[in-house]
Amino acid sequence: MKKTVVFTFILTTIIPLYTLGITYQEAGVSITRAKNFVDIIKPLASKTFRPGINPEIGGFSGICDLAQLNYKDPLILSTTDGVGTKLKISQELNIHDTIGIDLVAMNVNDLIVHGAEPLVFLDYFATGKLDIKIASEIVSGIVKACQLSNCALSGGETAQMPGIYKTDEYDLAGFAIGIVERDQLLPKCESMQPGDIVIGLSSSGIHSNGYSLVRTIIEKNKININDKPPFQTPYSTIGEALLAPTTLYVKPLLPLIKQQKIKGLAHITGGSFYGNIPRILPPHLGVELDMECWSIPEIFTWLCHKGSIDAHEMTRTFNCGIGMIAIVAPENVDTVIKQLQNEGQPAYIIGKVIPVIAQHNDQIIFSHSGASFD
Secondary structure, three states: OOOHHHHHHHHHHHHHHHHHOOOOOOOOOOOHHHHHHHHHHHHHHHOOEEEEOOOOOOOOOOOHHHHHHHHOOOOEEEEEEOOOOOOHHHHHOOOOOOHHHHHHHHHHHHHHHOOOEEEEEEEEEEOOOHHHHHHHHHHHHHHHHHOOOOOOOEEEEEEEOOOOOOOOEEEEEEEEEEEEEEEHHHOOOOOOOOOOOOEHHHHHHHHOOOOHHHHHHHHEEEEOOOOOOEEEEEOHHHHHHHHOOOOOHHHHHHHHHOOOOOOEEEEEEOOOOHHHHHOOOOEEEEEEEEEOOOOOOOHHHHHHHOOOOHHHHHHHOOOOOEEEEEEHHHHHHHHHHHHHHOOOEEEEEEEEEEEEEOOOOEEEEOOHHHHOOO
């Protein structure tokens, strides 16, 4: 009996002292740090409260009460997007407080093109090792953009993934839900006709597309992004100009949508004009755009020259100063431009809707594109 007691004591008490198992912390994942980050996010997310959604971070799901929104015949829309390799520049410069704005903008701008009011935003943040300072700066940008878009930050996922990402690397993705009355859903292809006007809403810069090409140009030309910009910009370095956050178009556009002054909207993102405008047009219609109708920001001309990029490649890769286009009936043009400008959103007539020429089948035609990048 004595021997049995001694053996049990050694087996259950002494041996474990020398053979303690590996912890999650030792594997590279800190549960404590993740919990502390959630505690930081909670008061930030609470600032994005809006009717119908109470952004209580920490639950398993976010709740949306449509009954509080007073919609009569609503449609629910959803979208997801990221910010691409713009993240690499953000991480290189250690500037993280604007990339969250980009993340929200890329999603809510995709909702507004269908006429949808953003309701809920969720983020996915993955990293090799959670840096609470960096993560908090990113979330501060997300919160700011949600507030400007009247959209609730109702949840998200923070994933620590050592072995997938390096310690100082992170990736972002965003998810958004919106709502629109059935009769306000865009585009209204059936009402579009030749002679409708194309209005361009200005961009704040490159937004969040084309950065693989941007980074290739920088690398091949051995450009120091900490240098003073050789082009006109409010930013003090090239890198800061490259990180200018994507414009949020929800606030200036939503009232016009509710007034039914707009027939169609196209977010000029990946694929630029050629990849996005045809998505909102009926097959028999196209648009003719005049690039002399707006001033192309110098950052695009600089990229064009440094990369020896032809005009066609520029207009299928970059927004070239136009982040959103609206198709409007001629009688509504003055009202639309005036309301946009009153909201602080510069807008210009940049073209018109035309019939598609059968033998060419081109839905996008540019005039003066070559000279625009001289």
